[in-house]
Amino acid sequence: MNQRKPLKELNLLDKFLFDEAMDDPENVKTMLDIILSQNTNLKHPPQTEKEQRTSTDNRQIRLDVYAIDEDDVIYEAEAQKENTHNLPKRSRLYQGIIDSKLLPPGVIDFNLLNEVLIVLIMPFDLFGYGLYRYTFHMRCEEVPELKLDDGATRIFLNTRGKHPELVSLELIELLKYMEHSTDEVSEVCKSERIQEMHRRICQIKASEKTEVKYMQTWEERILLKQEGGKEMLEKLIKKKLEKNLSVEQIAEMLEIDILKVENIIKEIHNEK
Template identity: 80%
Template sequence: MNKRKSLKELNLLDKFLFDEAMDDPENVKTMLDIILSQNTNLKQSPQTEKEQRTSTDNRQIRLDVYAIDEDDVIYEVEAQKENTHNLPKRSRLYQGIIDSKLLPPGVVDFNLLNEVLIVMITPFDLFGYGLYRYTFQMRCEEVPELKLDDGATRIFLNTKGKHPELVSQELIELLKYMEHSTDEVSEQCKSERIQKIHRRVCRIKASKKTEVKYMQAWEEKLLERQKEKRELLRKMNHKMSIEEIADVLDMDLSEVKDIIEEQYDTED
């Protein structure tokens, strides 16, 4: 696992800081207002790290930010730092699971489904056209101007866009600030709304309580990854050499040997 950055070194694209910052409804509202160029009135406080699943047997997902406005439009916003090469289909899964929870059992009027808008913010160009923003809605192939109007929209934002004329300057500033949430970048932003976000982020970074929470979260994640590696190692043992296992799992050779010996001792 990579060396742990300090809380002060985190940017808004880092999951922990993003979740902490988006616990503040004002930050969520400001972010949505800038992204969508509208005035968003949230009905209730947004939820971060909201767990969703269709049943106890199905895969769970954790939504970074889940919010509902006064018109019952649902917003789901993700900060995705790494290109996992599956984001379009991941967004499809998110939309499907959100949709499956919207209608009470027995309700058959699908027109009651809320509008759902999923936003993924990334520091890379997922589609290669150099845009800051890619917006997807269902359209007819045979009649391109014909929209399906199913109430679902997915937006992918790229902090490294190259066509500023297609989006607002404030959105560009927001994306740059999310990638580098520093005093220096904040000072270059003309947007007063982004300056306010920065002041709130500074308070989070200066909080001793949040520092302890961050350290605990990092340690829990480290233990979880170690557990996952041990399980993978157990499955790969006898199928690959120790050297190959160490390379695939990015582990020291001695660590792999110790775990294998420990497993043998347990079996005995």
């Protein structure tokens, strides 16, 4: 039996709540400030579910949170609940596609490339060393202390780390709060920034508009699974197309294969 998890019980690692929360620049700033131990001043409001593609022949990606600060540093953050066993290479693809969009045609000075930080937040230890944080830069194999200063950083965060002495207490509190976004966890946090974030998250969970959006998203998936018919699928895809959603967004929202979505869209166009 399909049961919808109440909106009030969602955590920040749940995709729906993460996307809704990161529409708020203050939540993005708080998250980045704590993770990176810095003061992040965003240049523009963050974008959630930002699409990126190098060409129509290549795979499109959808970035959970895309932000740029006043120093033109680009941040991309993802909440990843499941270990898909492809996250290192997935982060490599994200890095490459983001980089490919940064220089306008004709620019020959590669030093103008922005710094890019990709952050993945997970409730599991991807590398098995028991750390809260794994930070990767390019380094020379022959001279390990020689860093390739290419401006690219990839950070993998594990909410269940076991070495608190290697990171700040506030980061540990943030990671615990992202996995369990509750009053109980917030109350024991010493960080005022996390407590303030929790107040904003509570407002999202109490929003009638957000509740309706969440329910609609859930109902569409359940109807599709229960009826499974082509007619129902066509109706749902038509609605998504009317909202100018991409093929990949539709496939992810309806939890079906991209190729199947593309074929149905072709049939819809042929019917006109």
